[in-house]
Amino acid sequence: MTDYIVRATAANHQVRAFAATTKEIVETAKNHHNTSPVATAALGRLLTAASMMGSMLKSEKDLLTLQIKGNGPIKGLVATADAQANVKGYVHNPNVIIPPNENGKLDVSGALGIGLLSVIKDIGLKEPYVGQTHLVSGEIAEDLTYYYASSEQVPSVVALGVLMNKDNTVGQSGGFIIQLLPDASEEVIKHLEEKIQQVNSVTEMFEAGKSPEDILEMLLGDLGLDILETIPTQYHCNCSRDRVEKAIISVGRKELQEMIDEGKPVELNCHFCKEKYEFQVTDLEEYLK
Known part of the structure; x- marks a missing residue:
């Protein structure tokens, strides 16, 4: 299993967590769409988030779509996932090339610009659920963190990262979502905040050889981490x-x-x-x- 998601709880079910490695998914997407490095990074982050959020869906037929529309040169992104964590996506302008940001990293925020994030859940009702928020940074992880807090009232930490090699192949890709459940104590919240502050970059952890399990152990091991299951995830298009x-x-x-x-x-x-x-x-x- 190359790409997979780990689902876990901690602190006696006061916290739920997901961590994923998605290098193959992002490489497949890059090859399908012939994306530039910054477009690959942007789409890769959204695909990683969609795979984890898809695995949270309750019913087999449920579908999740993440859609970003911005006024930057990339124009927009779409990622769709099902409950089995099959994921697919595309970029409106796959060839966008812009200078690195002030840290010398791929400028995903600059490529997206100002815009809207939509989370669409088709869960078998007459109309799909649509949650929408403004992009707060364009970095995607922060935007999803804000979406969870404002639209679903679920305090969450979302971290996403894609590291590109100099030959435009995907070096690392993955992320995590950690969510506080309604009965989370102040002590648990404080402990989690301190742990999160120690994380510089999710791709750095993958580069250092950490697995999704290692990342969750580092963040939640002191809170009694309980790994529930490992879910395969893949880039899969069901067109015919x-x-x-x-x-x-x-x-x-x-x-x-x-x-x-x-x-x-x-x-x-x-x-x-x-x-x-x-x-x-x-x-x-x-x-x-």
Whole structure:
């Protein structure tokens, strides 16, 4: 198992925690979308968060989508995950190149600019749940921390990181989400705050050879860490010709007739994996029937 998520509790169920390593996911996304280093870092952080948040979903058919729209050159990001921690995503402008930030790191915040973070949960109700907050930093981890506090009233710490190699391959990727449950004591909160302050960078910990289990042990070991399960996570696109056919049919008779009248094959590309699907005029005529 290359990429995986660890789910745990601590302090007699006063804290719940998730930690993930996602290097293969981010490398796969980079290869699908041919992203620049800063676009890879931005999308990688969002995919890492989505994989962990997807694994929190209750029902097998539930879906989670994280969407960021900003006024920076990257324009926006989308990541979608299911309850099995299958994740996929894309960048609006995958080729963006901007100078490093003042710390010499990839400037994800500068690439995103000012904008909105939307968390969409399709949990089988008539309408999906949509929570929305302004980007507080554009660094994604801080934005999700703010989302949890303001929209779900769950005090959380989110850390995400992607380290790129000089040859534009992914060196490290991963993160953690630690959440305080309603009965968390002041003592537990204080202890956790002190531990979090000792963390410089999640990618530094991965570079030093730490696993997701090691990271949770470092942060929560003193609080009686209880690792509940290990969940595989992967970049997985569930597009198929059948699904694309249904999408074409759903546009309606008028639009289908217009496509037929043009007399040319229609080619559709999947946003998430770049798979191409071509439909001949004869196919379109069948769908119209």
